[in-house]
Amino acid sequence: GNSVTQMEGPVTLSEEAFLTINCTYTATGYPSLFWYVQYPGEGLQLLLKATKADDKGSNKGFEATYRKETTSFHLEKGSVQVSDSAVYFCAFRPYNAGKSTFGDGTTLTVKP
Amino acid sequence: GAVVSQHPSRVICKSGTSVKIECRSLDFQATTMFWYRQFPKKSLMLMATSNEGSKATYEQGVEKDKFLINHASLTLSTLTVTSAHPEDSSFYICSASGDFNSPLHFGNGTRLTVT
Numbered sequence: 001g002n003s004v005t006q007m008e009g010p011v012t013l014s015e016e017a018f019l020t021i022n023c024t025y026t027a028t029g030y031p032s033l034f035w036y037v038q039y040p041g042e043g044l045q046l047l048l049k050a051t052k053a054d055d056k057g058s059n060k061g062f063e064a065t066y067r068k069e070t071t072s073f074h075l076e077k078g079s080v081q082v083s084d085s086a087v088y089f090c091a092f093r094p095y096n097a098g099k100s101t102f103g104d105g106t107t108l109t110v111k112p
Numbered sequence: 113g114a115v116v117s118q119h120p121s122r123v124i125c126k127s128g129t130s131v132k133i134e135c136r137s138l139d140f141q142a143t144t145m146f147w148y149r150q151f152p153k154k155s156l157m158l159m160a161t162s163n164e165g166s167k168a169t170y171e172q173g174v175e176k177d178k179f180l181i182n183h184a185s186l187t188l189s190t191l192t193v194t195s196a197h198p199e200d201s202s203f204y205i206c207s208a209s210g211d212f213n214s215p216l217h218f219g220n221g222t223r224l225t226v227t
Contacts (some may be wrong), residue, residue: 043218
């Protein structure tokens, strides 16, 4: 069945460190892929997306590339800030289907 | 960008009472809305899929008589937690999208505490 596996947290980094959060998925067809971010006490916000193979989504310094051959969508940022501390969710949504499948979330804490 | 408004953000109720949570898409029409429950430090658990003008589709293990969902218009879905109990205390989040190939837009969630 459909599933998303993302790197377990928590992840703790110092400011300006490089961030990678791994995400792999199992799905049939050609899903759209997403990263969402959740700040404390809030709902989720779309961080970036990619809708086809080799697409790179980017926003606020974060990037992720849709790798169909490895069924992955790893999130990266070259230099994290304290304000990036949040929970990050990888998700996919099959083409022309309603439900999205979410990973378990990865908590990131960035220390000054 | 697309905005989803969820209300209330926090509610405290007594055991046995019912609570209604509203989810509105403010600047787009949402044919489908989703309701999730999130436990502390856990991922989202999809409770049900709400389609405008039809009955909601509930996920396995979710009691449809306890969590009543109504999607009366293309911009409003409601979740009513009936006869609430302390174990229903949780963070409830709704989401919506304009079509199947668009990202989901989330409300800010409702923190329900049942005393």
